[in-house]
Amino acid sequence: MTETQTAADAVATTRPTLLEARDLHVEFSSRGRRARAVDGVNLAIGAGEIVALVGESGCGKTTLARTLLGLERPTSGEVRYDGDVLNYSSKALKEYRRQVQLVLQDPTGSLNPRHTVYEAVAEGARIHGLPDEQEVVTSALSRAGLRPPDRFFLRYPHELSGGQRQRVVIAGALALDPKVLIADEPVASLDASVRGEILALLLKLRADLGLSALVVTHDLGLAWNIADRVAVMYLGRIVESGPVEQVLTAPRHPYTQALMSVLPESPERVVLTGEPPDPTRIPGGCRFHARCQILASGKAAEAGVADHCRTNPLPILPSTADAQAACYYANNTT
Amino acid sequence: MTTPLETTEPAAAQAAAGAGDERPAWRGTLRYALAKAGGALFSIAMVIVGTFFLFRLLPGDPVRNMAQGRNMTPAQLDLERHRLGLDKSLIQQFFDFVGDTLRLDLGMSYEYKRPVLDLIGERLGPTLLLAGTGLVIAVSLGIWQGTRAGWRHGSRFDRFSTATSLLLWSVPTFWLGLLLMMVFGVGVGPIPGIFPFRGIESVDAPDGFAYVLDVASHMVLPCLTLVAVVYAQYLLVMRSSLVEEISQDYVTVARAKGLRDDEVRRRHAVPNALLPTVTLVFMRIGFVVGGAVTVETIYTWPGLGQLFYEAVSVPDFTLMQGTFMLITVAVIVMNTLADVAYHILDPRVRSA
Numbered sequence: 136m137t138e139t140q141t142a143a144d145a146v147a148t149t150r151p152t153l154l155e156a157r158d159l160h161v162e163f164s165s166r167g168r169r170a171r172a173v174d175g176v177n178l179a180i181g182a183g184e185i186v187a188l189v190g191e192s193g194c195g196k197t198t199l200a201r202t203l204l205g206l207e208r209p210t211s212g213e214v215r216y217d218g219d220v221l222n223y224s225s226k227a228l229k230e231y232r233r234q235v236q237l238v239l240q241d242p243t244g245s246l247n248p249r250h251t252v253y254e255a256v257a258e259g260a261r262i263h264g265l266p267d268e269q270e271v272v273t274s275a276l277s278r279a280g281l282r283p284p285d286r287f288f289l290r291y292p293h294e295l296s297g298g299q300r301q302r303v304v305i306a307g308a309l310a311l312d313p314k315v316l317i318a319d320e321p322v323a324s325l326d327a328s329v330r331g332e333i334l335a336l337l338l339k340l341r342a343d344l345g346l347s348a349l350v351v352t353h354d355l356g357l358a359w360n361i362a363d364r365v366a367v368m369y370l371g372r373i374v375e376s377g378p379v380e381q382v383l384t385a386p387r388h389p390y391t392q393a394l395m396s397v398l399p400e401s402p403e404r405v406v407l408t409g410e411p412p413d414p415t416r417i418p419g420g421c422r423f424h425a426r427c428q429i430l431a432s433g434k435a436a437e438a439g440v441a442d443h444c445r446t447n448p449l450p451i452l453p454s455t456a457d458a459q460a461a462c463y464y465a466n467n468t469t
Numbered sequence: 470m471t472t473p474l475e476t477t478e479p480a481a482a483q484a485a486a487g488a489g490d491e492r493p494a495w496r497g498t499l500r501y502a503l504a505k506a507g508g509a510l511f512s513i514a515m516v517i518v519g520t521f522f523l524f525r526l527l528p529g530d531p532v533r534n535m536a537q538g539r540n541m542t543p544a545q546l547d548l549e550r551h552r553l554g555l556d557k558s559l560i561q562q563f564f565d566f567v568g569d570t571l572r573l574d575l576g577m578s579y580e581y582k583r584p585v586l587d588l589i590g591e592r593l594g595p596t597l598l599l600a601g602t603g604l605v606i607a608v609s610l611g612i613w614q615g616t617r618a619g620w621r622h623g624s625r626f627d628r629f630s631t632a633t634s635l636l637l638w639s640v641p642t643f644w645l646g647l648l649l650m651m652v653f654g655v656g657v658g659p660i661p662g663i664f665p666f667r668g669i670e671s672v673d674a675p676d677g678f679a680y681v682l683d684v685a686s687h688m689v690l691p692c693l694t695l696v697a698v699v700y701a702q703y704l705l706v707m708r709s710s711l712v713e714e715i716s717q718d719y720v721t722v723a724r725a726k727g728l729r730d731d732e733v734r735r736r737h738a739v740p741n742a743l744l745p746t747v748t749l750v751f752m753r754i755g756f757v758v759g760g761a762v763t764v765e766t767i768y769t770w771p772g773l774g775q776l777f778y779e780a781v782s783v784p785d786f787t788l789m790q791g792t793f794m795l796i797t798v799a800v801i802v803m804n805t806l807a808d809v810a811y812h813i814l815d816p817r818v819r820s821a
């Protein structure tokens with residue numbers, strides 16, 4: 136572990152909360168069935184903090200990110216920014232957009248193919264009526280590592296490489312001088328060599344601008360490299376969270392352990408059985424119990440929590456910076 | 470696991486940027502347009518060759534066809550053949566035909582005994598007026614409804630407008646035309662006949678502005694028929710490409726930047742969704758020249774469609790040949806223009 140990370144952790148506890156989800160629920164109804172995509176989430180992102188939200192596809196992490204951005208309205212619960220509950224009037228939302236910006240997985244799809252780099256980056260500034268548009272674009276592009284910026288002004292997305300496109304997307308977000316970046320799988324579609332550059336860029340932005348970030352990913356290696364804190368999501372709920380080295384070196388929740396076990400360094404693999412999670416049918420008790428390797432191996436029964444696992448729903452984890460896991464077995468044995 | 474990557478500098482990003490292709494974009498477009506024009510000229514040449522052989526392959530002797538019902542001696546028939554140049558060898562006829570066509574001499578109509586080019590010239594105006602107006606209305610209506618339907622796909626407006634347009638699309642043109650003529654032209658029960666339904670102008674057409682009104686009232690029913698039958702295709706193309714565009718990430722990103730819904734639609738989704746529609750519209754402009762054979766025939770509109778219909782029913786080979794070539798060339802030219810327009814509108818195609 137490096138000094139930068141430990142230093143960041145020391146600050147983490149004292150950081151004021153900037154963006155927060157409180158008891159957030161987001162439901163969709165499709166063909167008469169209700170899908171509880173986000174089913175009770177507390178999550179706080181401090182100023183200057185990078186939080187990684189990890190989980191498998193379909194666990195609700197993208198919905199959570201969209202809800203934090205105000206693109207999706209919560210069924211219940213609230214999103215708070217800087218202490219205030221997010222207001223969904225169009226004027227308030229527009230103001231909010233200056234503070235919290237989005238970076239998506241696929242930079243090719245994130246850029247309008249018929250807009251030049253300049254137009255793409257200038258759009259936010261134009262919408263929000265920022266003065267001196269060209270200056271905004273120039274500085275955003277150079278902060279995103281596209282230098283000299285004016286060489287990129289008249290280029291179209293298809294003329295750029297994948298990494299450059301992602302830099303343009305990031306520049307478009309930076310143009311508004313946001314306080315928080317929400318990045319949904321920001322490097323998943325990039326080549327391995329370019330990934331490092333984009334991650335370094337995000338860290339540099341945090342160091343230079345004090346930017347906070349929520350990085351949504353299914354890649355634990357990425358979480359390790361970039362985040363101060365990690366939150367593991369399973370079937371609409373956060374099942375484990377805490378400082379990144381604590382959660383990823385000593386995972387307590389069996390689901391996190393299973394995720395960790397597929398990394399190449401891991402001594403043994405845990406193969407999860409049972410059906411993949413379906414947000415329209417969330418099981419009772421612990422929502423992971425049907426696939427839980429601890430319960431299946433009988434360890435939970437030894438510890439005397441097996442009945443709890445099957446029948447008693449777990450409370451929603453609070454948003455705290457300390458390590459915590461929503462698991463009867465973990466909380467009973469440690 | 471690896472260590473954090475704070476020190477990596479984005480050197481590669483700068484190096485790769487903009488290495489020396491600063492040549493003006495219009496030059497690439499010009500080269501592309503010239504290449505396309507060359508291709509179009511080749512197609513037109515093939516059309517001329519094809520037309521010659523196609524119409525020589527048709528069964529029947531044109532001279533006998535012309536002489537239908539009249540008693541002519543073999544000598545008279547031979548004289549007529551000689552007059553039309555049909556007694557020459559096929560090769561000689563071919564070169565004559567190509568030479569004449571290049572000089573825009575499309576021959577004499579058998580039926581009208583007048584140059585085909587003059588006939589086409591007379592009929593072109595009314596056709597462009599009717600089919601052009603119909604196209605403009607159908608395209609505007611289709612794009613407008615397609616945009617609304619696609620933006621909120623699955624809404625009541627979407628289901629209603631899509632179903633209506635498809636219903637009209639499936640209705641046979643002649644049937645709808647006759648129906649409209651009966652109801653709004655002749656009048657049914659309490660509904661009086663409101664609009665004229667024969668020709669392009671009244672026999673006692675007044676002058677000046679009143680004449681414009683007179684022609685406009687004659688256009689109502691044929692135009693309505695024309696639009697009703699075809700606007701569905703613009704609606705459906707626009708709707709489906711808009712549905713595709715709004716699922717794109719850049720629409721989400723634009724929204725996250727603070728654009729209002731209507732701004733997202735106006736600046737991003739609709740302009741991009743219009744691209745496939747542009748191609749369709751250009752292709753249809755090509756067919757406008759051909760006129761709407763059915764509609765013009767029903768409403769005795771003195772246009773090219775009706776001319777073509779008459780040429781086929783006589784049959785008047787030179788006239789058919791002439792109108793056939795005109796329509797094909799128009800379609801080829803418009804397709805070429807569509808390609809060039811697409812090239813200008815879509816930067817992705819431009820660099821390909």
